[in-house]
Amino acid sequence: MRTPRRLIAGLFVLPLLSGCFASSGDDSSASSGSGDGARLRVALPFAPTENYSPYGQDAMLLSRLGVIEGLTKLDANGTAVPALAESWSSENGGRSWLFTLRDATFQDGEAVTAKAVAAALTAAGKADPAPSALAGVKLTAAAEDDRRVRVSTAEADPVLPLRLSNPSLAVFAPKAYAKKGTVNVEGTATGPFALTRIDGDTAATLDRFDDYWGGRAQAPGVTARFVSDGTARANALRTGDVDIAESLPVAQVASLDKDDVHEVDTARNTSLYLNTRSGAFTDPGLRAAAREAIDPSVIAKGAYEGYAVPARGLFGPALTWAAGKRVEPTGRARATGPDGERITLATYSDRPELPEAAQMLQQQLRKAGFEVKLEVRTYARLEGDLLDGTFDAAVFSRNMMLDTGDPVTVLASDYTCEGSNNLSFLCDRKVDKLVAAAQAESDTAERQDAAMKAEAAVLGTDAVIPLVHLKLVAGIATSVRGALPDPYERTLIGTGTRR
Secondary structure, X not given: OOOOOOXXXXXXXXXXXXXXXXXXXXXXXXXXXXXXOEOEEEEEOOOOOOOOOOOOOHHHHHHHOOOOOOOEEEOOOOOEEEOOEEEEEEEHHHOEEEEEEOOOEOOOOOEOOXXXXXXXXXXXXXXXXXXXXXOOOOEEEEEOOOOEEEEEEOOOOOOHXXXXXXXXXXXXXXXXHOOOOOOOOOOOOOOOEEEEEEEXXXXXXXEEOOOOOOOOOOOOEEEEEEOOOHHHHHHHHHOOOOOEEOOOXXXXXXXXXXHHEEEEEEEEEEEEEXXXXXXXXXXXXXXXXXXXXXXXXXXXXXXXOOOEEEOOOOOOOOOOOOHHHOOOOOOOOOOOOOOOOEEEEEEEOOOOHHHHHHHHXXXXXHHHOOEEEEEEXXXXXXXXXXXXXXXXXXXXXXXXOOOOOOHHHHHHHHHOOOOOOOOOOOOOHHHHHHHHHHHOOOOHHHHHHHHHHHHHHHHHOOOXXXXXXXXXXXXXXXXXXXXXXXXXXXXXXXXXXXX
């Protein structure tokens, strides 16, 4: 089984010093032109970890800040809708798709052409490690003419338009690829805001791109600062030092003006992943014992203070179709007594609710007879050991629709033998067979039905124990209009965002 090389949870950063929101020349909130609003000041919890490479998690950050876009994007229902492509059609039994481009311009002034788009997608396909949206997919792209690009896959891919909505498959100007294997995203994307200055992993400056195809943004720019300390983000919003503070800790909500707090149901879960490759939880009976010991309602009420609901499966209430299609797991192993079995439970502190959730799990598992050592680090210090399978169990937060908006894709990446994001190291023939069957479905409803059958098979292994479905709690000052928090965590700032 292939070991996962990079996880999909998010971006992480060391805490910044106090005073990080003090204005400087580039950070001014003053207008920058007649009729303009003020610059937006944003505090984000996770910093770039890969020098803004679009092929990893930094792409999600660039997407939320309105810097990048691809051929398609997701609407509120998780459907692929036009972005740089204004239309598309399927050919050759789903193995080829023809995308017609809109009239658009790169931030460096060059026209968006089919040749440039094909080169960008080809570069993404050759990236190592491959973007999560391309896990298990061989993609080729070629210009049909100036405005049409043909994207082909080795096997029929009925969800290719969804796949191409992933920010890791954003399109950049040809000069962005001048250095082999890397992408220079400064001033080379197509979104309403151009990245113009990078201050390491602490801050970034974005200026409006006036020639954006979707219309001129109402804000002249954005100053983004990366602050892992949730209390610091909340304080900055409270004191007026920032206009938007993303992902507020639930413990801080009561101290804020209620009009500044915005809740959105998300496709994000917190789950307990059990290492099925080595250690105690290679035993299905001990995995079953762990599942039976855990009460998710305690975690929803305690660690998340009601800003989460107990999980019913991998796909939560933000996906309105899931509840009516859910299949109960069968064939679960019978629980065996832990008898003092020693396990190490790990999580990361960058999401402040996770350590508290892990402590509650530690208590519940101890009560069931496990000896539990708790390991809490920042994600940057945890990731290597997590990917190597050092721990017996991990509490991890995962947006189930982040990769493509397709439930089958996330099942394939997270729970199959060759999955690129398989944190439980699960390799189960039944699961693989059901996921493969779901991947072959092109009809949306039938694909969802097949996904829920595969979900039941995954849950039947007890390799993952879903705990809670999360709400996104964002701090948005009342002076701000048009912010775009969404269930898929891909958008935040758009052309209509202003203050």
